[in-house]
Amino acid sequence: MNIEKLREKFSELYSKKGSVYASPGRINLIGEHTDYNGGFVLPGAVDKGIVAEIRFNSTDKVRAHALDLNESSEFGLNETDAPKEGWAKYIFGVCREMIKRGAKLQGFDTVFSGDVPLGAGMSSSAALESTYAFALNDMLSLGFEKMELAKIGQATEHNYVGVKCGIMDQFASIFGKAGHLMRLDCRSFEYEYVPFDPESNGYKVVLVDTCVKHELVGSPYNRRRESCERAVNAIRKRHPEVEFLRDAKMEWLEEVIGEITTEDYIRAEYAIGEVARLLAACEALSKNDYETVGRKMYGTHIGMSVLYDVSCKELDFVNEIAKECGVTGSRVMGGGFGGCTINVVPIDKYDAFIETVKAGYKAAFGIDCQIYPVVISDGARKLC
Numbered sequence: 001m002n003i004e005k006l007r008e009k010f011s012e013l014y015s016k017k018g019s020v021y022a023s024p025g026r027i028n029l030i031g032e033h034t035d036y037n038g039g040f041v042l043p044g045a046v047d048k049g050i051v052a053e054i055r056f057n058s059t060d061k062v063r064a065h066a067l068d069l070n071e072s073s074e075f076g077l078n079e080t081d082a083p084k085e086g087w088a089k090y091i092f093g094v095c096r097e098m099i100k101r102g103a104k105l106q107g108f109d110t111v112f113s114g115d116v117p118l119g120a121g122m123s124s125s126a127a128l129e130s131t132y133a134f135a136l137n138d139m140l141s142l143g144f145e146k147m148e149l150a151k152i153g154q155a156t157e158h159n160y161v162g163v164k165c166g167i168m169d170q171f172a173s174i175f176g177k178a179g180h181l182m183r184l185d186c187r188s189f190e191y192e193y194v195p196f197d198p199e200s201n202g203y204k205v206v207l208v209d210t211c212v213k214h215e216l217v218g219s220p221y222n223r224r225r226e227s228c229e230r231a232v233n234a235i236r237k238r239h240p241e242v243e244f245l246r247d248a249k250m251e252w253l254e255e256v257i258g259e260i261t262t263e264d265y266i267r268a269e270y271a272i273g274e275v276a277r278l279l280a281a282c283e284a285l286s287k288n289d290y291e292t293v294g295r296k297m298y299g300t301h302i303g304m305s306v307l308y309d310v311s312c313k314e315l316d317f318v319n320e321i322a323k324e325c326g327v328t329g330s331r332v333m334g335g336g337f338g339g340c341t342i343n344v345v346p347i348d349k350y351d352a353f354i355e356t357v358k359a360g361y362k363a364a365f366g367i368d369c370q371i372y373p374v375v376i377s378d379g380a381r382k383l384c
């Protein structure tokens with residue numbers, strides 16, 4: 001991240017120096033669309049994210065500048081003072097969610113910049129929310145626990161962006177730890193850090209970005225969630241102990257097959273399967289059994305493509321090439337509808353895979369895919 005340019009812009013706009021904070025994007029090894037189903041996820045923070053310089057300005061206004069877009073926005077802290085710019089709504093939402101939880105905020109000046117690719121399924125928006133939630137909490141000593149900061153980011157998505165997301169992305173951005181994945185129980189919010197050292201075990205982890213921009217704002221993501229909720233409601237009538245799909249057995253879904261639509265049925269089938277796949281993958285990872293982890297990842301891809309219908313032809317193509325190149329595990333990562341695949345690649349097959357996928361993708365779609373080697377890094381922090 002180019003902090004020098006950020007700082008230059010900040011002093012050019014506001015003639016002062018502020019504090020600098022950063023929050024990362026994330027990967028998720030397995031466990032997709034499980035968070036809002038009360039299941040588990042296995043994310044890790046990456047070495048790409050958002051960085052922001054911030055200084056209180058003794059007014060009740062926020063003056064924000066998005067360096068990469070070269071756009072500015074000014075807004076207040078009251079509900080009626082929302083900004084017009086889409087990107088500024090994330091900052092405004094974080095402020096509002098903090099105020100709703102009792103925080104006394106003040107106006108501030110800020111410039112932010114990022115190197116986490118937008119719309120690639122690496123949670124650029126969670127990185128933006130987490131940066132401001134973490135920074136304001138720290139600078140004003142607001143006393144929010146880290147988990148509450150993640151929930152503030154999630155509530156921003158729900159109430160100010162319109163995406164009814166789960167907690168995974170904001171959690172990963174706030175709690176990330178270098179060299180570790182995090183196994184989070186999205187019902188109890190209990191988590192553990194899982195050491196993740198694929199290279200010592202003969203593998204590299206790499207993202208292949210199809211550069212097909214995914215867009216979670218709008219209905220498709222929320223519709224998946226609604227399907228799962230309808231399936232849960234049907235199952236709960238017979239099995240009142242079922243709070244989320246995470247609690248449901250596949251046989252219980254079969255019992256309600258005639259009571260829900262085919263679409264809701266196959267979405268729920270995916271989600272129940274994915275909760276189980278994650279648990280099996282975690283068990284395998286604890287034994288450094290990457291072959292099993294990889295097979296589960298391919299299983300997730302098929303589920304996300306065929307049952308959950310959140311893949312696209314470009315992602316399926318990249319997944320197919322991975323299989324042909326002997327990649328151990330490969331699947332669409334994040335919400336889907338475009339973005340990246342995550343790939344666990346044997347080190348001796350790495351170079352050939354990268355060459356083949358780049359050339360094959362260009363030949364098939366006429367555009368370049370992007371390759372991001374995964375470096376698992378720390379979560380939200382103050383830089384200076």
Ligand code: GLA
Nearest residue numbers: 032033165166167168334335
């Ligand atoms: C998006 C959401 C997350 C999660 C993933 C899919 O990234 O923000 O909460 O649901 O999709 O696993």
